[in-house]
Amino acid sequence: MFNIGDKVSVLDEAINGVVLSVKNNEIAIETEDGFTMIFSPKELVRINNTSDLNIKTGSFNLNEIKREKEIPKPRSFVKEKKTKGEIPPPEFDLHIEKLVTNFRGMSNYDILTLQSETAKRHIEFAIRNRIPKIVFIHGVGEGVLKAELDFLLGRYENIVFQEANYQKYGLGATEVYIKQNVK
Secondary structure (H helix, E strand, C coil): CCCCCCEEEECCCCCEEEEEEEECCEEEEEECCCCEEEECHHHEEECCCHHHHHHHHCCCCHHHHHHHHHCCCCCCCCCCCCCCCCCCCCEEECCHHHHCCCCCCCCHHHHHHHHHHHHHHHHHHHHHCCCCEEEEECCCCCCHHHHHHHHHHHCCCCEEEEECCHHHHCCCEEEEEECCCCC
16 A cells, blocks of 8 residues: 555556555545545556665665676577588578568568568579579468468479477478479
8 A cells, every 4th residue: 555655656557656545445636746546556657766766676685696697597498400511491581571671661472572572583593503492481470471472382203391390499380392303
């Protein structure tokens, strides 16, 4: 509950003040501008004095905190195993902000068309240059780009695709494997 003299701030409004009186479910405050206003307790939040904060922060051992920060923490990710000399597959980010500098005047159709044309160009390049695996980063979103990419990839006979490594990309990427014909 609030007490007379507490510094308070009004939620959802830029008003600060001091509690003048507390009666039933009404709290009268004097704002910083000198006006008296009445609010319910649900609309107010008490503001701590900075002197209270200094007392509370003084209870921490500064040397102990510094020591904790100096100790390197082990990284918590699983690294993909690669054979020596293996080149990672090329990754292509299809997010529109990665493809063009300014997309303000573009409609959703224009954006999706540009993204799918970019993906098609990269697929054709990988097939021509016998690149066995590529990764498209499409993001999660509503799944429109992923569905378009799945449709595009399904039109190729020599391509197999699946969701990319979850630990590395999350749910927002697709791995594409290009079957190479030996002639």
